[in-house]
Amino acid sequence: MIVIKKNYKYPWFKPFVDKSIKSKIGKIFDKNLNTMGLKTKELENKLKKYLNVKHVILTTSGTSALFMASMVYDLKPGDVIITQNLTWIATINPFLIRNCKIVLADTIHKQENVNYDSLNKLIKKHKPKIVILVHMNGQAVYNKNFNKLRAKMNFKVIEDTAQSFGIKGDKKNFAGTNYDIGCFSFSISKLINMVYGGFCVTNNNKLARKLIAIRNNGVNSNPENALLELPTEIGLNLKPSDLHSCFGIENFKNKHKIFNNAKKIYKKYEQKLKNPKLELVKINLKNSIPVYVQVLVKNKKKFYNFCNKHSIQIHFGTRTLDNVIKKFRKEMLNNSIYLSKYLVRLPCGPNYSLYDLENIIKILNRY
Numbered sequence: 001m002i003v004i005k006k007n008y009k010y011p012w013f014k015p016f017v018d019k020s021i022k023s024k025i026g027k028i029f030d031k032n033l034n035t036m037g038l039k040t041k042e043l044e045n046k047l048k049k050y051l052n053v054k055h056v057i058l059t060t061s062g063t064s065a066l067f068m069a070s071m072v073y074d075l076k077p078g079d080v081i082i083t084q085n086l087t088w089i090a091t092i093n094p095f096l097i098r099n100c101k102i103v104l105a106d107t108i109h110k111q112e113n114v115n116y117d118s119l120n121k122l123i124k125k126h127k128p129k130i131v132i133l134v135h136m137n138g139q140a141v142y143n144k145n146f147n148k149l150r151a152k153m154n155f156k157v158i159e160d161t162a163q164s165f166g167i168k169g170d171k172k173n174f175a176g177t178n179y180d181i182g183c184f185s186f187s188i189s190k191l192i193n194m195v196y197g198g199f200c201v202t203n204n205n206k207l208a209r210k211l212i213a214i215r216n217n218g219v220n221s222n223p224e225n226a227l228l229e230l231p232t233e234i235g236l237n238l239k240p241s242d243l244h245s246c247f248g249i250e251n252f253k254n255k256h257k258i259f260n261n262a263k264k265i266y267k268k269y270e271q272k273l274k275n276p277k278l279e280l281v282k283i284n285l286k287n288s289i290p291v292y293v294q295v296l297v298k299n300k301k302k303f304y305n306f307c308n309k310h311s312i313q314i315h316f317g318t319r320t321l322d323n324v325i326k327k328f329r330k331e332m333l334n335n336s337i338y339l340s341k342y343l344v345r346l347p348c349g350p351n352y353s354l355y356d357l358e359n360i361i362k363i364l365n366r367y
């Protein structure tokens with residue numbers, strides 16, 4: 001049996017915390033604008049400029065952003081949505097709620113990125129209404145043949161960029177800004193966090209107006225309608241608070257420092273982790289910024305117990321969706337199922353000191 005231990009000397013993730021935040025938070029209470037006030041607008045504007053997109057719609061989480069994206073489309077039960085098998089369940093939950101048919105593509109060998117051979121074949125076969133591309137762990141995934149299929153078949157593309165804010169890959173534009181809607185997470189276990197938060201981006205004015213309304217129980221973004229509280233869509237209360245936006249602004253200001261730390265942490269593991277039982281999942285630092293440092297380990301339970309004994313917390317990483325949607329032929333999803341079985345996240349996160357990591361790695365090398 002796995003024993004849950006509460007206080008670890010080495011938690012699995014140390015988020016960035018700006019020490020000056022305490023003094024700044026007090027000031028927003030003075031303004032009496034705690035839900036979607038000036039700080040939220042300020043953060044939306046900063047993100048718009050940085051990502052070079054027309055619209056940023058801030059919300060309460062990456063899950064909320066995906067939910068909002070799902071609500072802008074006229075989906076019917078049975079409409080096909082294709083995404084990759086290895087992703088967090090939040091990618092598909094909004095579409096399961098709408099009774100859509102989820103089709104899953106495999107990932108590439110020992111990598112979390114989608115296998116485009118598998119994805120493009122499934123697109124041709126199932127003619128999806130929407131494809132959700134997932135940019136996992138600070139890596140952007142794009143493909144020319146996919147773009148050709150999109151031009152021909154006219155499906156919508158949502159980019160789940162929850163784990164990949166600030167990544168360009170080999171593209172000119174940032175991941176999450178290349179198709180219809182991009183969804184991002186600024187949760188506590190991401191490089192840039194606002195404790196809880198996320199946002200949608202789009203360059204399409206009509207979609208942006210819908211997203212803004214959906215965030216506010218469907219009440220239209222036009223001020224005159226908002227005053228009358230007339231809903232034009234079905235939505236929920238998904239408005240972020242200025243308190244969270246305040247955290248987001250401070251973290252965003254430190255993005256370059258945070259990104260550099262994340263790269264240094266990965267490099268430290270790459271240089272010092274010399275245990276053949278722990279196979280590092282490779283990231284190309286030229287194009288990517290890893291949020292998580294992950295290894296493949298044959299006996300997760302045994303490794304978990306070893307780490308527990310040394311007060312090291314590990315995380316079992318992203319699991320595959322075929323566990324939830326059971327009607328798939330497993331042999332088509334071999335690579336992602338393999339990852340789901342053996343992948344573990346090691347202690348990481350932008351607030352870790354390299355000194356602590358060296359100590360952790362010394363212990364891990366003895367496993």
Ligand SMILES: Cc1ncc(COP(=O)(O)O)c(C=O)c1O
Pocket residue numbers: 061062063064087088090091134160162163184185186187197198
């Ligand atoms: C791939 C992916 N999509 C969506 C989400 C949901 O984001 P949030 O936790 O902010 O709701 C996550 C969260 O980790 C994620 O990893």
